[in-house]
Amino acid sequence: MTSTAQTFIKMHGAGNDFVVIDSRHHAGGVMTSALARAIGDRHRGVGFDQLAELRAADDADLTLDFWNADGSRAGACGNATRCVAAMVMGQTGAQKLTIRTARGLLLAENRDGQIWVNMGAPVLDWHSIPLAHACDTLHLPLPGDPAGVGMGNPHCVFFVADADTAPVAEHGAQVEHDPLFPEATNVEFASVVAPDHLRLRVWERGTGITLACGSGACATAIAAHLRGLTGRQVTITADGGALMVDWREDGVWLTGPVATVFTATLAAGFGA
Numbered sequence: 001m002t003s004t005a006q007t008f009i010k011m012h013g014a015g016n017d018f019v020v021i022d023s024r025h026h027a028g029g030v031m032t033s034a035l036a037r038a039i040g041d042r043h044r045g046v047g048f049d050q051l052a053e054l055r056a057a058d059d060a061d062l063t064l065d066f067w068n069a070d071g072s073r074a075g076a077c078g079n080a081t082r083c084v085a086a087m088v089m090g091q092t093g094a095q096k097l098t099i100r101t102a103r104g105l106l107l108a109e110n111r112d113g114q115i116w117v118n119m120g121a122p123v124l125d126w127h128s129i130p131l132a133h134a135c136d137t138l139h140l141p142l143p144g145d146p147a148g149v150g151m152g153n154p155h156c157v158f159f160v161a162d163a164d165t166a167p168v169a170e171h172g173a174q175v176e177h178d179p180l181f182p183e184a185t186n187v188e189f190a191s192v193v194a195p196d197h198l199r200l201r202v203w204e205r206g207t208g209i210t211l212a213c214g215s216g217a218c219a220t221a222i223a224a225h226l227r228g229l230t231g232r233q234v235t236i237t238a239d240g241g242a243l244m245v246d247w248r249e250d251g252v253w254l255t256g257p258v259a260t261v262f263t264a265t266l267a268a269g270f271g272a
C-alpha cells in the first residue's frame with residue numbers, strides 16, 4: 001500500500017475525528033497497526049481519534065475495522081460508524097445498511113436525513129466487559145463509584161456533580177490502565193443536566209481526550225438509566241456537539257452530527 005498513493009477521507013462526528021480508508025476493493029484490507037500509528041500522528045501524519053477501514057463483507061453491506069491513534073484496535077466506534085454510514089448512504093442512496101464490526105452486525109438507518117446506528121445491546125456482565133474479577137458492574141470497586149458498561153469496547157462511567165470541572169486528563173489516563181480492566185478502558189465523566197440530558201467529557205483508550213465518543217455516549221446513557229438518573233432517551237452534550245441515544249428493546253441507537261472535511265491522498269511511500 002505504501003508504494004501506491006492511498007486516498008482517504010477526513011470526517012468527524014461531533015468533533016470526534018476520523019480518517020476513513022475505503023479498502024472494499026482490497027481483499028483483507030491494507031491497514032496495519034504501524035501504518036495507523038503513522039497516519040494518526042498529528043504532526044508527521046494526518047491525525048485522527050480513530051481510523052476506520054471499510055472492507056467488503058459476505059454477509060453485510062460492508063465491514064468496518066477501527067484503529068486508535070496509538071495503533072491499537074477498537075472493537076467499536078459509534079461516531080465513525082455513523083460517519084461511514086452517512087458517506088456510503090450518500091454514495092449509493094441506500095436508506096439502510098448492515099455493517100459488520102468486531103462486535104457483530106450493526107444496522108444503520110436514514111430517518112429523515114438523520115443517520116441512526118443500532119450499536120447493539122449493552123454488555124453488563126463483568127466477564128464480557130471485560131473486568132479482571134467478578135463484581136457489581138453498576139458500582140465498580142473503584143474510588144468515585146463508577147459503572148462499567150461494554151458496547152463492544154469497555155467503558156468506565158463516573159457520575160460527577162459537574163463534568164466541566166472533572167479532571168479528565170489526569171484521572172482518565174490513570175483509570176484507563178487500572179488493573180480492573182485487563183484490556184484497559186475508555187473513561188467517561190458525566191453529569192446530569194435533566195432526566196433527558198447529560199453532559200459528558202471523555203478520555204478514550206488509546207487516544208486520550210476526544211471531543212465526543214459515540215460508544216461512550218451509549219455506555220453513559222445505559223449507566224445513567226440503570227442508576228435511575230435518566231429515561232431511555234437522552235441528549236448527550238459532548239465537547240464537540242450533541243449526540244442522542246435511544247435505548248430500545250432491539251439495541252442502543254445513536255445519532256448526531258456528521259461532517260466530511262476533505263478527501264486527500266497520502267504521499268507515495270508514506271509510512272514505509
Ligand SMILES: N[C@H](CCC[C@H](N)C(=O)O)C(=O)O
Pocket residue numbers: 016049050068073074075076077078079080153154186204205206207210212213214215216
Ligand atoms: N470514538 C469512538 C470510540 C473509540 C473507542 C476506542 N478508543 C477504544 O479503544 O475502545 C466512538 O465514537 O464510539
